[in-house]
Amino acid sequence: MKVLSVASEVFPLVKTGGLADVAGALPPALKAHGVAMTTMIPGYPVVMKQIAKATTVVRFDNLLGAKGKLLAANRAGLDLLVLDVPGLFDRDGGPYADMSGNDHVDNWRRFAIFSRAAALVAMGAIKGYRPDVVHVHDWQAALTLAYLRYGSENVRPASVVTVHNLAFQGRFAASVFGELQLPKQAWSIDGVEYYGGVGFLKAGLQMADAITAVSPSYAREIRTPEFGMGLEGLLNGRTDALHGIVNGIDTDIWNPEMDPHLAVQYSARTLKRRAANKCAISERFGLVDDDDPVLAVVSRLTWQKGIDILAQSIDAIVARGAKLAVLGSGDKGLENELLAAAARHRGRVGIIVGYDEPLSHLVQGGADAILVPSRFEPCGLTQLYGLRYGCIPVVARTGGLADTIIDANAAALGAGVATGFQIAPLNPDTLTDTISRAVTHFHEPKTWAQMQKNGMKTDVSWNHSARLYADLYRSLVHED
Ligand code: ADP
Numbered sequence: 001m002k003v004l005s006v007a008s009e010v011f012p013l014v015k016t017g018g019l020a021d022v023a024g025a026l027p028p029a030l031k032a033h034g035v036a037m038t039t040m041i042p043g044y045p046v047v048m049k050q051i052a053k054a055t056t057v058v059r060f061d062n063l064l065g066a067k068g069k070l071l072a073a074n075r076a077g078l079d080l081l082v083l084d085v086p087g088l089f090d091r092d093g094g095p096y097a098d099m100s101g102n103d104h105v106d107n108w109r110r111f112a113i114f115s116r117a118a119a120l121v122a123m124g125a126i127k128g129y130r131p132d133v134v135h136v137h138d139w140q141a142a143l144t145l146a147y148l149r150y151g152s153e154n155v156r157p158a159s160v161v162t163v164h165n166l167a168f169q170g171r172f173a174a175s176v177f178g179e180l181q182l183p184k185q186a187w188s189i190d191g192v193e194y195y196g197g198v199g200f201l202k203a204g205l206q207m208a209d210a211i212t213a214v215s216p217s218y219a220r221e222i223r224t225p226e227f228g229m230g231l232e233g234l235l236n237g238r239t240d241a242l243h244g245i246v247n248g249i250d251t252d253i254w255n256p257e258m259d260p261h262l263a264v265q266y267s268a269r270t271l272k273r274r275a276a277n278k279c280a281i282s283e284r285f286g287l288v289d290d291d292d293p294v295l296a297v298v299s300r301l302t303w304q305k306g307i308d309i310l311a312q313s314i315d316a317i318v319a320r321g322a323k324l325a326v327l328g329s330g331d332k333g334l335e336n337e338l339l340a341a342a343a344r345h346r347g348r349v350g351i352i353v354g355y356d357e358p359l360s361h362l363v364q365g366g367a368d369a370i371l372v373p374s375r376f377e378p379c380g381l382t383q384l385y386g387l388r389y390g391c392i393p394v395v396a397r398t399g400g401l402a403d404t405i406i407d408a409n410a411a412a413l414g415a416g417v418a419t420g421f422q423i424a425p426l427n428p429d430t431l432t433d434t435i436s437r438a439v440t441h442f443h444e445p446k447t448w449a450q451m452q453k454n455g456m457k458t459d460v461s462w463n464h465s466a467r468l469y470a471d472l473y474r475s476l477v478h479e480d
């Protein structure tokens, strides 16, 4: 079974969030299930630097008017295809935004060209390579399925689109349509047209043989107006094709027994050793190293992640005896609110503004709890890293957070199965109260250690979910 995965980021080459982690961890996990996954990504400068030994496998003369080439490389165990189009991906800034954080103005063109090339690969542009399934991730890759649908009379591979976050839909003005080189009939309600403009993700959701969302709860939530963000109607029309498959994590990269980014490695049997990591993060975040718990946040600082609710609650949280370490970047207003809180509560609240992969490991290995107060969360990975590291998750009861964390209510504590704390509904008061509940249990070392061990025993690997993807691919290929 050959699957072409099409994604705008993949760990460890380029990462802005959980999509990269998933795109990087799924291929090795699928191997055990007889699936060979090749991953196609854009040739950003950061990627090109890492694939010096690549070979050119295809030259494209006309990708929406641009010339480009496709490079094949192997890196970190991943079979990669990298699309190099001069002027398109080789520029300053991140994958989606410029140095000042504004979206690249030609993102529609960048990712349409990327998708066009992916469709050509899916249809056999590389000699000797014909995938059985093309699996596209999020809006940046979703137009691939439109190019496949309208592109050729030949037999097409089966197709899967994964929704990592419906908040990002790739919506553009109608005027873009003329540039996409799609036939006129694509401009329709069952094509790429979406509320009078062009919808990249909408097109993918419409045309995929199967749709997956990154957790069962999120797959249900996106069928409602509250979470569907305008696409609930379409999704309700496609319920037979819609599946929720929860993300796993790469348990080799995230392994407290081997993690090179920790001050001290440890296991469920040597949890006391975490103290050295707590001491290390206290120093990094400017916190006093006392017996009170450190709650950590490792996140994009945005409305989705509920960081404004956290900012409003900080004085109350500190009053309840918790310390806070925040690693993140994003919304400037939120960054400033958190910096102001850190200045108000020296030694109790620390924030490091930025993106720091090694530090994110140390935080999981040293903080007592990881806080994820998201308004919505398709899956969420930091709570899974928390489970694996004995860093107890305190999460909003939504999406994948609800699916992966067992709240320490009386029943779960009694049964000895609790792994964390759920906040529901989410507001500054419930956030503070839940943290208070966590602080109380933190000071009961036996209960806390039991919860840490429960989390560390939980299977957060890709084993189960990789099988679900493999089964899904097979069901699509054998259908007709
Ligand atoms: P999302 O993809 O919505 O941002 P996820 O929880 O799925 O949320 O994934 C976020 C990923 O990005 C995790 O691997 C997390 O550790 C990482 N991350 C987020 N912010 C930072 C940061 N400031 N520094 C390092 N890693 C970060």
Ligand code: GLC
Pocket (backbone or CB within 6 Å): 017, 018, 019, 022, 164, 165, 214, 247, 377, 378, 379, 380, 381, 400
């Ligand atoms: C998105 C979601 C996040 C999910 C990640 C990987 O970024 O916001 O919840 O974990 O994709 O699927």
